[in-house]
Amino acid sequence: MENISALKKLALLGGFDGIITLSSTEFAQYISSSPQTASRRLQALEQAGYITRKIESSGQKVMITKQGRQALETEYMEYRQIFTRNSTHIELTGKVITGLGEGQYYTNLKGYHDQFVKLLEFEPYPGTLNIKLEGESVGCRTMLNLKDSIIIDGFNSKNRTFGGGRCYPIKLGKGTRGAIMIPERTHYPEDIIEIISPENLRNKLKLKDGSKITVLIE
Amino acid sequence: MENISALKKLALLGGFDGIITLSSTEFAQYISSSPQTASRRLQALEQAGYITRKIESSGQKVMITKQGRQALETEYMEYRQIFTRNSTHIELTGKVITGLGEGQYYTNLKGYHDQFVKLLEFEPYPGTLNIKLEGESVGCRTMLNLKDSIIIDGFNSKNRTFGGGRCYPIKLGKGTRGAIMIPERTHYPEDIIEIISPENLRNKLKLKDGSKITVLIE
DNA sequence: ATTACTAAAAGACGAGTAA
DNA sequence: TTTACTCGTCTTTTAGTAA
Numbered sequence: 413m414e415n416i417s418a419l420k421k422l423a424l425l426g427g428f429d430g431i432i433t434l435s436s437t438e439f440a441q442y443i444s445s446s447p448q449t450a451s452r453r454l455q456a457l458e459q460a461g462y463i464t465r466k467i468e469s470s471g472q473k474v475m476i477t478k479q480g481r482q483a484l485e486t487e488y489m490e491y492r493q494i495f496t497r498n499s500t501h502i503e504l505t506g507k508v509i510t511g512l513g514e515g516q517y518y519t520n521l522k523g524y525h526d527q528f529v530k531l532l533e534f535e536p537y538p539g540t541l542n543i544k545l546e547g548e549s550v551g552c553r554t555m556l557n558l559k560d561s562i563i564i565d566g567f568n569s570k571n572r573t574f575g576g577g578r579c580y581p582i583k584l585g586k587g588t589r590g591a592i593m594i595p596e597r598t599h600y601p602e603d604i605i606e607i608i609s610p611e612n613l614r615n616k617l618k619l620k621d622g623s624k625i626t627v628l629i630e
Numbered sequence: 631m632e633n634i635s636a637l638k639k640l641a642l643l644g645g646f647d648g649i650i651t652l653s654s655t656e657f658a659q660y661i662s663s664s665p666q667t668a669s670r671r672l673q674a675l676e677q678a679g680y681i682t683r684k685i686e687s688s689g690q691k692v693m694i695t696k697q698g699r700q701a702l703e704t705e706y707m708e709y710r711q712i713f714t715r716n717s718t719h720i721e722l723t724g725k726v727i728t729g730l731g732e733g734q735y736y737t738n739l740k741g742y743h744d745q746f747v748k749l750l751e752f753e754p755y756p757g758t759l760n761i762k763l764e765g766e767s768v769g770c771r772t773m774l775n776l777k778d779s780i781i782i783d784g785f786n787s788k789n790r791t792f793g794g795g796r797c798y799p800i801k802l803g804k805g806t807r808g809a810i811m812i813p814e815r816t817h818y819p820e821d822i823i824e825i826i827s828p829e830n831l832r833n834k835l836k837l838k839d840g841s842k843i844t845v846l847i848e
Numbered sequence: 849a850t851t852a853c854t855a856a857a858a859g860a861c862g863a864g865t866a867a
Numbered sequence: 868t869t870t871a872c873t874c875g876t877c878t879t880t881t882a883g884t885a886a
Contacts, residue, residue, distance in 0.1 A: 413631070413632060413635055414631055414632070414879095417631050420708060420709065420712070423712045424708060424711060424712060428712050435849085435850065435851090436850080436851070436852090437849095437850085445880080445881090446880070446881050446882085447851090447881095448851095448852080448853095448880075448881055448882080449879085449880060449881075451851060451852065452852085452879090452880085454851095455851095455852080467850085467851065468850080469849075469850055469851090470849075470850065471849090471850065471851095472850090472851085484709065484712060484713075485713070487709060488709040488710070488712070488713055490638060490642060491638065491702065491705060491706040491709055491710075492706070492709075492710075493642065494638070494641045494642060494646050494702060494706070495702075495703070495706055495772075496766075501765060502765075502766065503765050503766055547719060547720075547721050548714070548720065548721060548766065548770060552766060632860095653868090653869065653870090654869080654870070654871090655868095655869090663861080663862090664861070664862045664863085665862085665870090666861075666862050666863080666871080666872095667860080667861060667862070669870060669871060670860090670861090670871085672870095673870095673871080685869085685870065686869080687868075687869055687870090688868075688869065689868095689869070689870095690869090690870080850886100851885105851886085852884100852885090852886090853883100853884080853885075853886095854882105854883085854884080854885100855881100855882090855883085855884105856880105856881090856882080856883100857879105857880080857881080857882090858878100858879080858880070858881090859877105859878080859879070859880080860876105860877085860878070860879080861875105861876080861877075861878080862874105862875100862876090862877100863873105863874090863875090863876100864872105864873085864874090864875105865871100865872080865873080865874105866870105866871090866872075866873100867869100867870090867871090867872095
């Protein structure tokens with residue numbers, strides 16, 4: 413617990429997305445402790461896999477690992493839940509972009525298609541609308557983790573494994589329904605969402621690349 | 631530090647905006663400790679002024695105080711800063727509402743007017759545009775505290791005291807400049823912002839009550 | 849100057865107990 | 868049942884020291 417607090421400080425000092433150079437004495441000031449404790453904290457964080465270090469005679473270079481970032485995110489989400497519990501809806505805003513065209517393939521796959529029909533209660537239009545999130549929405553996307561999601565199971569077909577994912581029902585303009593689909597695959601970009609809908613969204617909402625769009629998570 | 635963590639748990643259990651009833655034994659489960667430690671935590675939180683309690687033979691009724699909420703907010707803001715540091719701009723969205731008409735009076739007061747001209751580098755149009763924030767923006771407003779602000783000093787005039795406040799330069803539509811003015815007075819609603827600008831915003835941006843508007847904090 | 853060890857001091861924890 | 872005390876135990880911190 414005390415370690416998370418130290419990790420937070422490191423993140424604030426710039427270790428969240430970069431390398432910071434500091435000595436135990438320096439760090440001690442930030443966490444209001446003795447240099448010994450500061451040193452021990454760094455050791456503990458390293459052992460927990462939250463940071464990586466390179467110790468030099470003049471101090472150390474510290475970087476937060478993916479695991480560390482996840483630990484911070486968990487904490488962040490809890491606070492976020494406290495402060496946004498009463499704002500029942502989340503909005504995400506971004507710009508329409510062209511995806512890799514995989515959407516059309518996947519929405520047509522029986523293994524996915526049947527789950528969409530059953531769980532989302534609509535017949536998905538073949539193809540997805542890709543949105544690149546902007547500004548605040550990039551951070552807000554992680555808020556989805558707090559919401560209940562509809563789980564889409566993975567499956568095997570044609571000697572291939574198709575991964576699972578989760579869906580969040582949304583509302584778009586003009587009363588259009590849809591759902592955000594987030595594959596559970598690990599290396600999915602954080603600032604892009606993929607939307608499936610019973611309708612051709614580009615036609616109905618008159619969207620083209622670069623169009624600004626806001627979706628409301630239900 | 632350990633206490634803030636306990637406070638967070640209480641907030642998540644519903645104590646943030648209500649009264650929760652629990653016993654030490656119950657709370658112990660949530661914070662993974664012994665009932666004794668749980669009891670001690672509650673005592674410490676009370677002593678710190680973060681919660682108020684009403685102890686009964688069957689347990690206790692707990693409520694988080696304003697001070698407690700502020701402590702949590704401080705923590706929340708730090709995490710928020712970590713996760714949104716790279717999104718340089720904050721956007722706030724809401725609907726135009728009619729204020730109390732005080733804006734016109736205040737913007738004309740020499741004590742304020744001269745500071746606006748000097749610090750914001752524009753001649754304020756007499757009157758303010760009031761916006762009721764919506765959705766995510768309500769929570770985002772507190773993010774302003776992380777930004778540098780322009781301090782407007784209070785002053786005395788005509789046997790009255792006029793309070794100070796802080797300003798944040800913003801951009802509205804069509805390249806219009808302006809600033810959010812937040813009085814430092816304690817009981818100012820959290821979901822309303824007041825905007826001063828060199829122009830008559832209602833005319834220039836064709837706004838009326840209920841119009842949706844987004845402002846971009848610089 | 850560092851980091852990180854050891855050992856003494858301080859503090860937190862939880863079992864037992866009283867109200 | 869509660870809450871909250873005392874007290875022995877265990878953990879954490881810091882001073883001192885070595886590398």
